[in-house]
Amino acid sequence: MTATDEVRLARVALTWLVEPGTWAVYRLVAELGPVAALDLLRAGGSPDPTLRAAVAARSAGGDARAVAEQALARTERLGARLVTPEDDEWPVRVAELERLRLSGTNRKVDLETAPPLCFWVRGAWPLAQAFERSVAVVGARAATPYGTHVATELGYGLADRGWTVVSGGAFGIDSAAHRGALTAGGLTVAVLACGVDRPYPMGNAALFDRIAETGLLVSEWMPGAEPLRPRFLIRNRVIAAATLGTVLVEAAARSGATQTLNRALGVLRPGMVVPGPVTSAMSVGAHELLREQPSARLVTGVAHVLEEVGPIGADLAPPARAPERLRDRLDDAATQVLEALPRRKSLALENVAARAGVDLRTAMRRLSMLEELALVVRRDDGYALAPSTGRRATDPAEDGRVHASDGTSAAPPQR
Amino acid sequence: MTATDEVRLARVALTWLVEPGTWAVYRLVAELGPVAALDLLRAGGSPDPTLRAAVAARSAGGDARAVAEQALARTERLGARLVTPEDDEWPVRVAELERLRLSGTNRKVDLETAPPLCFWVRGAWPLAQAFERSVAVVGARAATPYGTHVATELGYGLADRGWTVVSGGAFGIDSAAHRGALTAGGLTVAVLACGVDRPYPMGNAALFDRIAETGLLVSEWMPGAEPLRPRFLIRNRVIAAATLGTVLVEAAARSGATQTLNRALGVLRPGMVVPGPVTSAMSVGAHELLREQPSARLVTGVAHVLEEVGPIGADLAPPARAPERLRDRLDDAATQVLEALPRRKSLALENVAARAGVDLRTAMRRLSMLEELALVVRRDDGYALAPSTGRRATDPAEDGRVHASDGTSAAPPQR
Numbered sequence: 001m002t003a004t005d006e007v008r009l010a011r012v013a014l015t016w017l018v019e020p021g022t023w024a025v026y027r028l029v030a031e032l033g034p035v036a037a038l039d040l041l042r043a044g045g046s047p048d049p050t051l052r053a054a055v056a057a058r059s060a061g062g063d064a065r066a067v068a069e070q071a072l073a074r075t076e077r078l079g080a081r082l083v084t085p086e087d088d089e090w091p092v093r094v095a096e097l098e099r100l101r102l103s104g105t106n107r108k109v110d111l112e113t114a115p116p117l118c119f120w121v122r123g124a125w126p127l128a129q130a131f132e133r134s135v136a137v138v139g140a141r142a143a144t145p146y147g148t149h150v151a152t153e154l155g156y157g158l159a160d161r162g163w164t165v166v167s168g169g170a171f172g173i174d175s176a177a178h179r180g181a182l183t184a185g186g187l188t189v190a191v192l193a194c195g196v197d198r199p200y201p202m203g204n205a206a207l208f209d210r211i212a213e214t215g216l217l218v219s220e221w222m223p224g225a226e227p228l229r230p231r232f233l234i235r236n237r238v239i240a241a242a243t244l245g246t247v248l249v250e251a252a253a254r255s256g257a258t259q260t261l262n263r264a265l266g267v268l269r270p271g272m273v274v275p276g277p278v279t280s281a282m283s284v285g286a287h288e289l290l291r292e293q294p295s296a297r298l299v300t301g302v303a304h305v306l307e308e309v310g311p312i313g314a315d316l317a318p319p320a321r322a323p324e325r326l327r328d329r330l331d332d333a334a335t336q337v338l339e340a341l342p343r344r345k346s347l348a349l350e351n352v353a354a355r356a357g358v359d360l361r362t363a364m365r366r367l368s369m370l371e372e373l374a375l376v377v378r379r380d381d382g383y384a385l386a387p388s389t390g391r392r393a394t395d396p397a398e399d400g401r402v403h404a405s406d407g408t409s410a411a412p413p414q415r
Numbered sequence: 416m417t418a419t420d421e422v423r424l425a426r427v428a429l430t431w432l433v434e435p436g437t438w439a440v441y442r443l444v445a446e447l448g449p450v451a452a453l454d455l456l457r458a459g460g461s462p463d464p465t466l467r468a469a470v471a472a473r474s475a476g477g478d479a480r481a482v483a484e485q486a487l488a489r490t491e492r493l494g495a496r497l498v499t500p501e502d503d504e505w506p507v508r509v510a511e512l513e514r515l516r517l518s519g520t521n522r523k524v525d526l527e528t529a530p531p532l533c534f535w536v537r538g539a540w541p542l543a544q545a546f547e548r549s550v551a552v553v554g555a556r557a558a559t560p561y562g563t564h565v566a567t568e569l570g571y572g573l574a575d576r577g578w579t580v581v582s583g584g585a586f587g588i589d590s591a592a593h594r595g596a597l598t599a600g601g602l603t604v605a606v607l608a609c610g611v612d613r614p615y616p617m618g619n620a621a622l623f624d625r626i627a628e629t630g631l632l633v634s635e636w637m638p639g640a641e642p643l644r645p646r647f648l649i650r651n652r653v654i655a656a657a658t659l660g661t662v663l664v665e666a667a668a669r670s671g672a673t674q675t676l677n678r679a680l681g682v683l684r685p686g687m688v689v690p691g692p693v694t695s696a697m698s699v700g701a702h703e704l705l706r707e708q709p710s711a712r713l714v715t716g717v718a719h720v721l722e723e724v725g726p727i728g729a730d731l732a733p734p735a736r737a738p739e740r741l742r743d744r745l746d747d748a749a750t751q752v753l754e755a756l757p758r759r760k761s762l763a764l765e766n767v768a769a770r771a772g773v774d775l776r777t778a779m780r781r782l783s784m785l786e787e788l789a790l791v792v793r794r795d796d797g798y799a800l801a802p803s804t805g806r807r808a809t810d811p812a813e814d815g816r817v818h819a820s821d822g823t824s825a826a827p828p829q830r
Contacts, residue, residue, distance in 0.1 A: 146694065149694065274693055275691070275693065276690070277561055278690065278691075279565065291712075291713050291719070294774070294775055294776070297706075300699075345796065346796060347796060348764055348795070348796055348798075349765055350764055361709070380766060381761060381763050382796050383763075
């Protein structure tokens with residue numbers, strides 16, 4: 001077994017030993033690497049008692065390494081594959097879930113879930129490439145005909161313009177978005193909360209088969225894993241972080257879909273919301289978001305969505321191979337905002353917006369992002385350039401948003 | 416004829432001589448008083464050639480004083496009355512149309528129309544009192560069943576909670592709002608673009624009769640005046656300025672109703688918008704406003720509207736009789752915002768909002784208002800207290816918004 005095989009086995013074993021999204025495991029992997037982290041945990045050596053107990057409970061059901069070996073064999077039999085951060089096709093954007101957590105900003109969204117350790121994938125497209133120009137369309141399972149219609153149109157329109165439509169494979173809005181993309185002959189990705197061999201819900205089996213043929217089924221859980229309730233919320237962060245923006249179409253008050261949208265805003269992606277009749281219970285969550293989340297953006301169709309995530313073609317340039325200056329990787333609005341800031345003094349939000357020629361919302365969002373990237377500091381009386389601005393970024397994965405290179409080198413399969 | 420009669424006659428004559436909303440006439444009246452202004456215009460003495468030509472053209476059709484005398488006699492026969500700024504029941508809020516224009520702020524809304532010179536009124540309630548706690552509900556004539564339902568519910572709910580429902584008497588949303596208020600046994604006011612004796616559209620004749628019985632029909636145009644097209648837009652500013660807030664329910668793109676909402680925002684009233692299905696052409700204007708007007712607020716029902724215009728009871732205190740300190744007349748949010756500003760230095764918008772404990776939108780709106788009231792100054796790096804803060808206001812009519820005393824002393828009739 002090669003070193004790489006050891007790493008892959010360890011990641012799978014860790015995923016089985018402790019539920020994905022657990023910070024203690026993620027940090028251990030970051031510190032020691034997957035192999036040593038697994039060894040430590042199997043030896044009962046975690047300093048975290050909760051984690052130690054979880055590992056012990058799980059280990060009673062089998063040996064993690066043996067389970068992982070079986071899982072990998074099963075993965076191969078299924079025609080599925082394991083994708084890990086060591087692979088070229090790893091979607092680096094999901095690492096931003098980590099950066100935001102570690103920077104300790106006081107956000108209202110729940111970011112208590114660590115980035116994934118690995119993905120199971122069914123389908124031909126390289127994972128990172130499928131997510132490269134992607135938009136998530138999420139919403140209620142108990143969708144109304146209105147919501148279903150809107151989600152289908154969005155899925156169709158986005159796919160028709162070359163965007164990947166990402167959703168969760170659920171009934172209602174998710175299914176409508178996937179179907180719209182398939183009808184357009186486009187690429188669609190279902191991010192699941194269970195094994196890729198037993199996509200849930202069963203009623204969507206035919207849909208999942210079609211998605212696997214032309215798009216991707218993706219999961220953090222190994223083949224055979226059940227769609228346990230908490231897994232849906234853990235899964236949602238991947239939908240939010242792996243895409244360039246999330247559109248919410250219909251949601252009951254404080255539902256899982258509104259949580260996905262909040263996650264998207266939390267990782268500084270456009271969070272878009274389709275309004276609906278105020279008489280519909282299925283639009284209450286959408287309207288709540290529009291009222292309470294100043295950065296949520298009302299959209300009524302594909303054109304509005306594309307305004308938010310950027311026009312196609314803008315990021316078709318070949319992916320950069322070498323570390324590059326952080327500033328070169330900002331989108332236009334962020335660059336304008338950055339250039340609007342004077343050298344020495346600070347500037348109030350509105351004046352930044354006015355000087356940059358962008359609206360308040362855009363200015364706010366970009367300033368937050370630039371703050372996260374340590375290019376801008378916030379002071380009592382406004383925003384200012386950070387003293388360090390101009391420094392080189394050393395690790396592309398740490399740069400956050402905006403067309404991060406994902407290092408994909410494989411040619412895309414024929415669509 | 417008493418001095419007062421002369422003034423009233425002059426205002427009526429001026430209204431006939433030149434279309435209401437004309438700044439040149441309004442300014443002349445402000446400088447010379449209505450009687451001298453009329454004499455000047457009748458003598459062809461206006462320095463403004465456009466105005467001189469307009470007066471000459473109109474005068475060819477009759478003598479303004481004679482027309483005004485006939486109009487006043489007709490008004491009396493109708494059981495209607497003339498209300499002028501000299502009267503106790505004059506709704507002082509409409510004067511804010513002037514203040515904003517004169518302050519020369521660079522607003523995006525069209526404020527090119529001067530405040531009214533007088534109103535014709537049919538109905539028992541004192542005009543100012545009817546407007547005191549009022550909300551405008553406006554929208555498309557070609558309303559959908561959805562819009563009609565929502566407007567009826569809003570009209571009912573607002574009237575049921577003691578608020579006056581103001582609208583324009585048109586088919587569609589306007590009618591639905593009036594009807595909702597009437598059904599609740601509440602007060603409703605139709606502000607017309609034609610004479611109160613021939614309310615337009617004819618198809619709403621029975622509705623207008625019911626409104627006149629329990630509420631008010633109001634117009635800037637004398638009895639017999641026709642509903643000419645431009646008059647609707649002129650009329651809209653009264654709906655926006657006389658109420659505490661405007662709700663838009665359904666509007667085609669860039670329609671008259673969206674203009675009313677923009678006017679409301681222009682005079683610093685809450686501009687509220689009810690979203691609808693994105694598939695409906697009748698909600699396009701509403702969604703446009705929500706996307707493009709950062710201060711427009713999404714509302715889904717009466718509770719949200721009341722959040723914006725203030726809870727009932729908050730302004731039930733007896734109207735103040737004497738000039739009072741400007742600060743004492745601010746609403747809670749404005750007071751909080753003002754108190755959040757430090758003595759000497761300035762503060763960025765967001766920090767003001769944070770310190771005041773209000774959301775960004777509220778902070779922005781209140782800061783604009785406080786700036787208009789000269790209590791706050793805007794600087795490059797944020798907002799600061801104006802040096803003059805604490806000075807006494809001398810003219811209540813100049814104070815702007817927020818429960819301005821209108822000097823109404825008549826007891827309200829039984830409802």
